[in-house]
Amino acid sequence: MSTTKPVHKRRSEKSRRAIYDAALALVAEVGYPRTTVEGIAARAGVGKQTIYRWWSSKADVLLEAFLDLAYESGQDPEQRQEQPEYAIPDTGDLAADLKAVLRATVDELRDPRFEGPSRALAAEGVVDEELGRAVVAKLLEPSLQLYADRLRAAQDAGEIRPDLDPRIALELFVSPLAQRWLQRTAPFSYEYTDTLVDYALHGLAPR
Amino acid sequence: MSTTKPVHKRRSEKSRRAIYDAALALVAEVGYPRTTVEGIAARAGVGKQTIYRWWSSKADVLLEAFLDLAYESGQDPEQRQEQPEYAIPDTGDLAADLKAVLRATVDELRDPRFEGPSRALAAEGVVDEELGRAVVAKLLEPSLQLYADRLRAAQDAGEIRPDLDPRIALELFVSPLAQRWLQRTAPFSYEYTDTLVDYALHGLAPR
DNA sequence: ACAGTACGAGACGGTTCGTCTCGATGGATC
DNA sequence: GATCCATCGAGACGAACCGTCTCGTACTGT
Numbered sequence: 001m002s003t004t005k006p007v008h009k010r011r012s013e014k015s016r017r018a019i020y021d022a023a024l025a026l027v028a029e030v031g032y033p034r035t036t037v038e039g040i041a042a043r044a045g046v047g048k049q050t051i052y053r054w055w056s057s058k059a060d061v062l063l064e065a066f067l068d069l070a071y072e073s074g075q076d077p078e079q080r081q082e083q084p085e086y087a088i089p090d091t092g093d094l095a096a097d098l099k100a101v102l103r104a105t106v107d108e109l110r111d112p113r114f115e116g117p118s119r120a121l122a123a124e125g126v127v128d129e130e131l132g133r134a135v136v137a138k139l140l141e142p143s144l145q146l147y148a149d150r151l152r153a154a155q156d157a158g159e160i161r162p163d164l165d166p167r168i169a170l171e172l173f174v175s176p177l178a179q180r181w182l183q184r185t186a187p188f189s190y191e192y193t194d195t196l197v198d199y200a201l202h203g204l205a206p207r
Numbered sequence: 208m209s210t211t212k213p214v215h216k217r218r219s220e221k222s223r224r225a226i227y228d229a230a231l232a233l234v235a236e237v238g239y240p241r242t243t244v245e246g247i248a249a250r251a252g253v254g255k256q257t258i259y260r261w262w263s264s265k266a267d268v269l270l271e272a273f274l275d276l277a278y279e280s281g282q283d284p285e286q287r288q289e290q291p292e293y294a295i296p297d298t299g300d301l302a303a304d305l306k307a308v309l310r311a312t313v314d315e316l317r318d319p320r321f322e323g324p325s326r327a328l329a330a331e332g333v334v335d336e337e338l339g340r341a342v343v344a345k346l347l348e349p350s351l352q353l354y355a356d357r358l359r360a361a362q363d364a365g366e367i368r369p370d371l372d373p374r375i376a377l378e379l380f381v382s383p384l385a386q387r388w389l390q391r392t393a394p395f396s397y398e399y400t401d402t403l404v405d406y407a408l409h410g411l412a413p414r
Numbered sequence: 415a416c417a418g419t420a421c422g423a424g425a426c427g428g429t430t431c432g433t434c435t436c437g438a439t440g441g442a443t444c
Numbered sequence: 445g446a447t448c449c450a451t452c453g454a455g456a457c458g459a460a461c462c463g464t465c466t467c468g469t470a471c472t473g474t
């Protein structure tokens with residue numbers, strides 16, 4: 001956990017939580033574009049200055065609120081990273097393990113509590129480079145590392161080719177799923193993720 | 208071309224062009240979030256009502272302006288689709304053809320004239336489903352179909368497995384590139400796109 | 415020549431922005 | 445327990461944009 005709370009001792013924990021709750025609720029109810037700082041403040045029963053004092057933008061508030069939500073839900077990627085029980089399972093069958101995790105990801109991305117904020121943060125990150133790097137580093141990167149770890153183990157077990165770069169290899173199935181979700185290029189389903197794993201593992205060329 | 212111009216005969220072509228130019232220039236200069244309808248109107252020397260009369264939103268204006276830019280540049284995906292000379296080349300060497308096209312895509316995504324508007328439209332589409340579907344249908348889809356066509360030809364030539372769905376197979380190399388660009392998860396380069404093609408064609412598993 | 419519509423310009427009320435200023439509150443220190 | 449002082453809730457403030465509306469003008473097709 002290291003040092004996560006030495007900030008300011010006079011800071012009101014109650015207000016912080018109320019702001020997180022209000023931000024997430026508003027994004028879920030009226031969508032990100034119609035969520036305003038004023039609205040968050042009013043709903044949280046807080047002065048606007050209290051928000052501007054601790055966060056730099058609407059997106060910044062939402063990023064922290066979402067990280068908090070993920071942490072509370074025990075779904076925080078960073079938590080997974082630090083607590084080995086959240087690593088991708090290794091049953092010895094790489095294909096089955098990947099399919100299971102990707103199916104779980106499909107479920108998670110469909111969870112209405114996560115969908116709104118996730119889309120908002122991803123969208124803002126596409127245009128705002130600084131926020132984008134923060135979103136990738138804090139939300140995406142830890143999860144990606146779990147895939148890299150699992151692929152590394154698969155290399156040791158001879159399940160995939162030893163000369164591959166795991167950080168690139170994982171993109172063959174993670175990125176298509178991400179794009180279908182972000183851009184809605186096509187529906188994503190269990191069947192789809194299973195197919196992706198098969199295609200990625202065995203390649204497009206005849207063998 | 209079919210019916211693309213019967214709209215309203217009294218519509219001012221000069222204003223339409225001025226609005227496109229102003230929108231693209233402002234997005235390039237101050238970024239999408241700080242680009243306003245008022246700003247576009249002022250820069251184009253046009254009344255606000257003229258914009259609201261023909262378009263429903265800032266994003267809508269930018270989408271049409273960008274499509275126009277792409278068309279003018281002879282880079283319009285729809286144009287490629289209709290004019291066979293823009294199809295993905297088929298030299299009989301699938302890997303080489305894909306690598307060449309992906310390298311060209313890297314160049315295109317780095318073109319400063321395209322980067323700002325592309326990011327803005329992609330970002331808006333992530334959050335606004337209606338616009339997202341329009342962006343995918345008008346900008347992305349035509350290009351994707353070219354990949355599908357090339358993969359279909361590769362199947363006929365025995366270069367890739369006949370049981371694959373080309374629409375899914377193409378995602379193995381297109382989506383990773385898209386994600387690196389959209390989310391900046393890692394730098395994208397010629398070396399990277401070449402690697403993607405190799406990984407996708409030959410798969411991750413040993414053979 | 416005429417009629418009608420889109421045009422440029424900008425006024426309008428409404429919303430949200432980010433800053434600033436109140437007096438109140440409530441931990442930290444002695 | 446008294447004192448201190450940063451943070452607190454509240455909201456006033458001017459600025460920026462929103463989307464609508466209303467002018468008088470200019471163009472376009474008949």
